[in-house]
Amino acid sequence: MNNISASEITPENTYLSRRQFMMRAGTMAIGAATSVACREIPEVMRGPEAGSTKPRPTISGTDELGDTWNDFEAITNYNNYYEFTTEKERVAALSQNFRTRPWKISVGGLVKNPRIYDIDDLIHGFEQEERVYRLRCVEGWSMVIPWLGFPLRKLLAEVEPTADANHVRFETLYDPQQLPGQRNKWYEWPYVEGLRLDEAMHDLTFIASGIYGKTLLPQNGAPIRLVIPWKYGFKGIKAIVRIDLVEQQPSTLWMAAAPKEYGYYANVNPTVHHPRWSQATERRIGELTRRPTMMFNGYEEEVTYLYKEMDLRRFF
Numbered sequence: 064m065n066n067i068s069a070s071e072i073t074p075e076n077t078y079l080s081r082r083q084f085m086m087r088a089g090t091m092a093i094g095a096a097t098s099v100a101c102r103e104i105p106e107v108m109r110g111p112e113a114g115s116t117k118p119r120p121t122i123s124g125t126d127e128l129g130d131t132w133n134d135f136e137a138i139t140n141y142n143n144y145y146e147f148t149t150e151k152e153r154v155a156a157l158s159q160n161f162r163t164r165p166w167k168i169s170v171g172g173l174v175k176n177p178r179i180y181d182i183d184d185l186i187h188g189f190e191q192e193e194r195v196y197r198l199r200c201v202e203g204w205s206m207v208i209p210w211l212g213f214p215l216r217k218l219l220a221e222v223e224p225t226a227d228a229n230h231v232r233f234e235t236l237y238d239p240q241q242l243p244g245q246r247n248k249w250y251e252w253p254y255v256e257g258l259r260l261d262e263a264m265h266d267l268t269f270i271a272s273g274i275y276g277k278t279l280l281p282q283n284g285a286p287i288r289l290v291i292p293w294k295y296g297f298k299g300i301k302a303i304v305r306i307d308l309v310e311q312q313p314s315t316l317w318m319a320a321a322p323k324e325y326g327y328y329a330n331v332n333p334t335v336h337h338p339r340w341s342q343a344t345e346r347r348i349g350e351l352t353r354r355p356t357m358m359f360n361g362y363e364e365e366v367t368y369l370y371k372e373m374d375l376r377r378f379f
């Protein structure tokens with residue numbers, strides 16, 4: 064990500080052809096989705112569909128701003144996942160044999176009830192909700208994704224953070240056999256991310272185990288990954304095995320790799336530019352022209368209060 068070439072962030076690099084996009088946009092809509100409140104998961108997307116290999120039903124929708132969901136093919140074939148490769152179009156192929164069962168997740172640190180969850184108990188332990196969120200990558204592209212999962216705050220409530228817990232630290236699986244990118248000495252593996260506790264407790268902060276009503280595929284972070292829609296996509300750590308409540312702000316993989324380029328907060332902000340490119344606009348995958356980037360990725364109303372005492376130029 065920090066070795067991005069200029070060509071990667073230019074509009075010519077359009078992933079879907081215009082024709083494909085138009086066809087997609089013209090498919091049956093199943094009602095407007097909301098990004099903030101959860102909504103009923105349509106019958107066609109529930110139950111046996113999850114994890115099945117049956118063809119996906121033709122479903123489309125929009126977010127609360129009227130933006131069309133990116134289609135399943137785009138979301139699952141254009142990925143950032145440095146444990147596999149730095150080439151977005153190759154992640155899907157290279158990650159297909161990644162083993163997501165058995166899988167345990169430990170949730171501990173400064174909590175009253177530390178737990179080790181089996182992945183299926185965790186996923187089924189909380190009511191599954193659909194959340195349609197915009198994902199804005201720090202590189203300057205974006206998508207609209209219908210996620211399936213549960214808000215992180217429900218999991219944190221179960222383990223009960225103690226009074227001295229201020230941050231939440233997340234860790235990806237470390238297994239260089241399966242994740243060959245972890246042999247790249249340039250980065251400090253495993254991938255680590257963090258959130259301030261109040262950010263982690265915000266209702267928009269989501270643990271995803273699916274998209275389009277189906278079980279998450281390896282390339283998108285199976286079996287579970289984090290989604291924080293008002294922050295740049297790199298905060299959305301994939302294949303989580305460990306969550307710890309901690310007192311001090313943790314360091315992250317990207318802060319260690321390039322501290323001047325990737326901060327801890329990483330809030331989407333069209334006025335704070337990456338040292339090597341502007342953040343004023345973005346390319347929605349499937350569109351030909353760039354569009355303006357919105358403050359907090361369009362979730363300003365919901366999250367501004369979290370940062371009212373902060374200089375967002377200094378805490379980027």
Ligand code: MTE
Pocket residue numbers: 064138141142143144145146198199200201235254282283284295296297298299300301302
């Ligand atoms: N998590 C891990 N473990 N490794 C990664 O390389 N890439 C991040 C984030 N989570 C990454 C990760 C980046 S830069 C982005 S933009 C999103 O995942 C991309 O998610 P997607 O591939 O599902 O669109």
